[in-house]
Amino acid sequence: MRYYLGLDNGGTNTKAALFTPDGTQVAVESVATAALTPAPGFVERDMEDMWRDNCAVIRGVLEKSGVRAEEIAGVGLCGHGKGLYLWGKDGKSARRGILSADNRAWKYLVEWRKDGTEERAFALSCQHVMACQPVSLLAWLRDNEPETMKNIRWVFECKDYVRFRLTGEARAEITDSSGSGLMDLHTKSFSKELLSLFGIESVWDALPPLCASLDIAGHITPEAAALTGLLPGTPVIGGMFDIDACALAVNVTDETNICMIAGTWSINEYPRRAPITDGSVLMNSLFCLPGYYLIEESSPTSAGNNQWFIDRLLPELKAEAKTAGKSIYDILNDWVDSFAPGDFVPVFLPFLTASNVDPRARAAFVGLNASHSRREMARAVYEGITFSHRYHLDRLMRSRPDRSGTIRLAGGAARSKVWTQMFADVMNMPVETVSAEETGALGCCVAVAAALGDYKDAADAAAHMCRSVSRVLPRPDAAKVYEEKYALYLKTIECLNALWPDMQRFMEEHHA
Numbered sequence: 001m002r003y004y005l006g007l008d009n010g011g012t013n014t015k016a017a018l019f020t021p022d023g024t025q026v027a028v029e030s031v032a033t034a035a036l037t038p039a040p041g042f043v044e045r046d047m048e049d050m051w052r053d054n055c056a057v058i059r060g061v062l063e064k065s066g067v068r069a070e071e072i073a074g075v076g077l078c079g080h081g082k083g084l085y086l087w088g089k090d091g092k093s094a095r096r097g098i099l100s101a102d103n104r105a106w107k108y109l110v111e112w113r114k115d116g117t118e119e120r121a122f123a124l125s126c127q128h129v130m131a132c133q134p135v136s137l138l139a140w141l142r143d144n145e146p147e148t149m150k151n152i153r154w155v156f157e158c159k160d161y162v163r164f165r166l167t168g169e170a171r172a173e174i175t176d177s178s179g180s181g182l183m184d185l186h187t188k189s190f191s192k193e194l195l196s197l198f199g200i201e202s203v204w205d206a207l208p209p210l211c212a213s214l215d216i217a218g219h220i221t222p223e224a225a226a227l228t229g230l231l232p233g234t235p236v237i238g239g240m241f242d243i244d245a246c247a248l249a250v251n252v253t254d255e256t257n258i259c260m261i262a263g264t265w266s267i268n269e270y271p272r273r274a275p276i277t278d279g280s281v282l283m284n285s286l287f288c289l290p291g292y293y294l295i296e297e298s299s300p301t302s303a304g305n306n307q308w309f310i311d312r313l314l315p316e317l318k319a320e321a322k323t324a325g326k327s328i329y330d331i332l333n334d335w336v337d338s339f340a341p342g343d344f345v346p347v348f349l350p351f352l353t354a355s356n357v358d359p360r361a362r363a364a365f366v367g368l369n370a371s372h373s374r375r376e377m378a379r380a381v382y383e384g385i386t387f388s389h390r391y392h393l394d395r396l397m398r399s400r401p402d403r404s405g406t407i408r409l410a411g412g413a414a415r416s417k418v419w420t421q422m423f424a425d426v427m428n429m430p431v432e433t434v435s436a437e438e439t440g441a442l443g444c445c446v447a448v449a450a451a452l453g454d455y456k457d458a459a460d461a462a463a464h465m466c467r468s469v470s471r472v473l474p475r476p477d478a479a480k481v482y483e484e485k486y487a488l489y490l491k492t493i494e495c496l497n498a499l500w501p502d503m504q505r506f507m508e509e510h511h512a
Contacts, residue, residue, distance in 0.1 A: 002071065002454075003072055003073065004020075004074055004075075005072050005445070005448075006018075006019065006075075006076050006245075006438070006440070006445040007054060007057075007077045007078070007162065007444065008245070008440035009050070009054070009158050009162055009242075010033065010080050010242060010263065010264060011033060011099050011100055011101055011264035012264050013033055014030065014031050015028060015029065015057060015441055016028070017441035017442070017445075018067055018072075019436075019442060021449055021454055022464065023436070023464065023465030023467065025436050025438060025442070027064045028437075028441070029058075029060035029061040029064060031056060031057055033045065033053075033099075034049055035099060036096065039104070040507070041103040041104045041353075042102060043103075043353065044097060044098055045099055046096055046097075047097045047161065050162070051165050054228075055224075059227075059228060059229045062229045069230050072231065072234055073454075074235045074237060074451065074452050075166070075234060075235070075236045075237070076237050076239050076444030076445055077159040077162055077237075078239055078240050079158030079176075079242055080100045080242055081176055081241045081242065082100040082130060082133050082134070082157075083132060083137075083158055084097065084137040085161040086152050087164070087170075088151045089152070094148055094152055095141075095148050097161070098137055100264075100265065101354065102132050102137070103132065103359065104131070105131040105136035105137055106354075106360065108136050109129055109130070109359050117129075117197055120197055121197050122279060125181055125185055125194060126276075126277055127185075127282065127283040127284055127285070130181075131354065133181040134157075134180045135180065135195075139198050139199060142200060149203070152203055152206045154170050154208055155207055156172070157172070157173070157176035158176075159173070159242075160172055160176060166218070166228075166236055167218025168223075168224075170208040171210070171211045171217045171238065172190075172207060172208040172211070173210070173211055173212070173217070173238040174188065174238075174286045175241040175287065175288050177190070178286040179241060179296075181194065185284060188286060190207045192204060212238055213238050213239060213244070214238065214288070214450055214451040216451065219233045219236060220236065237444075237451045240288045240443070241285070241288075241294075243259075243296065243298070244443065245288075246259060246439045247287075247288075247294070247443070248288065248446045248447065248461075249439035249442040249462070250466060251434075251462045251463060252269075252270060252271065253271065253289060253462055254271055254292075255272055256405050256406075257270065257406045258408070260389055260409050261302075261439075262410075262413035263303055263410075264304040266298060266300070266302035266350075267302075268298065268389060268392040269294055270396070270400075271292040272294075272399075273291065275293045275295075280395065280398045280399060281295055282395070283297075289457070289458055289459060297392035297393070297396050299354060299356035300354045301350040301356055302350070302385050302388065302389065302413075304352070304353065305352050305381060305384070306381050306412070308352050309381050310328060313377070314328075329415070333416050335374075335375040335378045335379065336379045339375075339379045341477075341478040341481045341485075343379075345367075345376045345377075346365045346366055346377065346380045347380065347384065347492045348364070348365055348377075348385075349362075349366070349492065349493065350385050351363045357493055358500050360501060360503070361496070362503065364492075365380060382418075382422060383426075383485065385413070387485075387486050389427070390486055391490075403428070406429065406430045406431070407423065407424075407429050408432050408433075408434070408468075411439075414434075415437065420470070420472050421472050423472075424472045424475075425482050426479075427474070428483075430472065431471070432472075433468070433470045435469045445465070446458060446462050447461075449461040
């Protein structure tokens with residue numbers, strides 16, 4: 001039998017999954033991402049722990065499935081985009097990795113927007129600068145950790161670091177690299193001019209050679225084989241940004257439909273033959289299919305907020321769920337489903353780690369009263385996250401002639417019927433979900449299948465390996481009510497805009 005191994009290094013979990021050539025998921029192994037928050041706005045990860053986690057999930061999925069190492073035809077990887085993973089000249093990680101939820105460099109965004117740096121950079125990169133991009137984080141390190149900057153041998157994205165440990169080959173894959181702020185999207189190469197604009201010229205020689213998603217970028221080394229259980233010499237493809245992988249997994253391979261990913265990040269995207277260069281969307285990057293660009297609106301304002309709500313405000317719910325023989329998400333879904341769209345619940349702003357409106361904005365429940373319980377708050381969290389996706393969708397739709405097409409939904413929300421219906425109602429568009437739960441890993445395996453010649457190309461592989469299992473239509477009455485609620489959400493943000501600078505100033509003065 002022939003299998004593909006997909007590795008998905010996200011902001012929440014590290015996963016390994018095995019798929020067959022027809023797209024059947026055989027087994028999955030997962031461990032939680034051990035994120036560290038040493039200061040407000042900082043989100044980091046120990047890179048050695050990260051490597052050990054990848055080795056552990058690979059060993060685990062092989063053991064769980066009973067699949068032999070020689071049956072693995074190839075390995076594909078994806079990982080969260082943005083963030084920063086540095087390898088030192090001394091042959092070990094130069095510092096902790098920085099995840100994409102990190103917001104430490106927000107001040108640079110404010111400065112670059114004021115002095116025109118962002119506008120000049122956009123002409124080359126075709127993307128607005130974000131605090132979590134390598135360009136911003138490298139500028140922060142230049143000013144705050146100069147010794148780290150001197151020790152950099154390689155600048156990696158998340159999954160490129162994992163591939164480096166698996167193969168010993170340093171490569172920068174194009175979908176991730178084109179979202180880093182370091183690449184000229186017109187020439188499809190790293191840009192010295194961009195590095196100069198951001199004042200980080202010193203890392204030019206630390207940018208690895210570029211490779212494409214479907215390139216064979218290396219092979220499993222004997223050392224990695226001993227740690228993972230894989231066969232030495234097993235081919236490893238370039239892989240891709242996890243949002244590209246999810247688009248493949250839900251079979252969004254052209255301009256027809258929209259891919260939404262409700263995970264740690266709110267990802268909203270579609271492939272297009274040309275980038276949008278008028279500044280109306282957040283980002284353009286190279287898509288994993290040749291000839292396409294990925295048009296993206298995103299922010300860390302999605303289901304990661306729901307996980308915080310569970311962990312911090314509902315710690316006893318896990319015990320309740322176990323007693324009831326349910327998952328904690330089943331209970332939350334029941335709570336949320338007990339309200340009608342027109343029932344008033346507080347407005348929740350899902351800005352726990354960062355926002356999509358102002359880099360200083362913070363999360364909030366607005367409109368709480370004494371009659372409200374954790375049930376109303378749970379409903380508010382679901383709605384607030386969905387409204388954040390709607391905010392991004394409206395920006396995406398500026399570049400499309402109408403609201404035709406379907407939303408293909410992936411991520412945690414796609415596993416909830418009530419949340420999927422909420423997405424359809426709030427967006428006022430049909431929403432489809434797919435059979436595979438591990439969409440990131442499936443997208444990797446779609447790419448492996450194409451890279452090894454088992455299908456004509458990645459689009460052909462996606463068409464054969466990805467299956468839509470549900471289609472949910474918007475309910476006209478609910479859509480009308482949500483339109484009013486969404487207007488309240490936007491008005492809440494507008495009213496609080498004047499607060500964020502003062503709140504940020506107070507926190508800095510008091511070292512909050």
